[in-house]
Amino acid sequence: MIMAILSKKQQDILAFIEKYHSQCGYPPTLREICKKFSISSTNGARYHLHRLKQMGYLEIEPNKSRGVKCVGNVSQQQEKSRSFRMPILGSVPAGPFDLASPDSNEEQLTVDPEFFGSRKQEPELFGLRVKGDSMIDEGIHDGDIVVVRAQPNANDGDIVVARWEEEATVKRFRRGGGQIILEPANPAYNPILIDDHGGKEEGQDIALLGVVVGLIRSM
Amino acid sequence: MIMAILSKKQQDILAFIEKYHSQCGYPPTLREICKKFSISSTNGARYHLHRLKQMGYLEIEPNKSRGVKCVGNVSQQQEKSRSFRMPILGSVPAGPFDLASPDSNEEQLTVDPEFFGSRKQEPELFGLRVKGDSMIDEGIHDGDIVVVRAQPNANDGDIVVARWEEEATVKRFRRGGGQIILEPANPAYNPILIDDHGGKEEGQDIALLGVVVGLIRSM
DNA sequence: TTGTTCATAGAACTTATGTTCAATAGTATA
DNA sequence: TATACTATTGAACATAAGTTCTATGAACAA
DSSP states (O other), X not given: OOOOOOOHHHHHHHXXXXXXXXXXXXXXXXXXXXXXXXXXXXXXXXXXXXXXXXXXXXXXXXXXXXXXXXXXXXXXXXHXXXXXXXXXXXXXXXXXXXTTSOOTTSEEEEEOTTTTTOXXXXXXXXXXXXXXXXXXXXTOOTTOEEEEEEOSOOOTTOEEEEEETTEEEEEEEEEETTEEEEEOSSXXXXXXXXXXXXSOSOTTSEEEEEEEEEEEEEO | OOOOOOOHHHHHHHHHHHHHHHHHSSOOOHHHHHHHHTOSSXXXXXXXXXXXXXXXXXXXXXXXXXXXXXXXXXXHHHHHHTOEEEEEEOSXXXXXXXXXXXXXXXXXXXXXXXXXXXXXXXXXXXXXXXXXXXXXXXXXXXXXXXXEEEOSOOOTTOEEEEEETTEEEXXXXXXXXXXXXXXXXXXXSOOEEEEOOSSOSOTTSEEEEEEEEEEEEEO
């Protein structure tokens, strides 16, 4: 959409609508705009709004009070899409995660889904607090939060989160020779070996919860 | 403020107002609420709203269309305050950082300032992409982003970012015996020794840029 | 029972708000 | 000059929307 150049007054009006909206939580009325810009007729304000609408800067819902909306409000929309309150799962439940219904009690952490290669922002990502030092050679320390993309499969070499003996464990995922290996990154620990039956990764009491796509640490 | 327990319907109405607001950009009218909940009188909706207002869940501006506002709208207000677009500094400029005026070209990353122990969200934090493996024993790898609280001083033992020979370097800060030591966490590297003249940490071409308070990694 | 509170309904009313029509200058353009 | 577009005004209008008052039935406690 090619947007025409706006006059000073048009820019001011647009700015006023945005500011009013962000301050009050709702858009201004025609008369509120009139008052602000010393326009003595509501039709004056209306004139400008419909002009801005035609140029694509505003959406106007007819016959609705406060029915104006700024189009392409970058500062809000982009910032919102680059921000996601990721749930941090403490204990691992027996069943699959219910990421869709975040518990308000649970710990949450704002993350940038884009940075972790996730475009969707809904329930794809979750965090998990790492216990122990079994992945220390990968720079994953006790207390770190790993950012996990929830998915039921993984590629050879991925670092994954799996449920193993009622615990969530972070390991490197290896597959080959008819078996799956969950490999720690610490010589003091032994790898976990599981028979690979092809399809589902659920051999002996194990379930793949997701792939680790990032890490966040507070010092 | 002690909030009374809400009935199912009250919760639903509150949720509806929030949802409507986030979708439309403005709050619903009494009649829209009536329609949603099959209330045949505007007074029915009004009754609930003023009740919720008394309990502190809503703000109502009298005689204003769409003049309702959810109080303590956690999803928006807290989300905003718990989110900060932190600049990621690529190269280190000669002078002090100008964190106050973020360049739109520069890389940015949404972080949770609370998680990193920072209450202010303005220009206190910045990110720095780590080069090399001199801090690998601390789990800080090449390519990681360290979250830095900008400050000109540090305590013994802090991991800091310092400008050293026109480069930003991440090291452990040690002070004692009349000198400052910038200590790598990798036996393959040698510590940097600087004479300590008390006040400013600017001995030989060195400047403390901040203290590392966190780490973010994308895999 | 009686009285109270809760939840809702109906109607009338006032005000807020968007819409429409007519008119007036100023300015640019043909 | 004539024409068109821009910016604004004024007034009247229709409807959207908040307010007020009265009334009713259900649940509940005294």
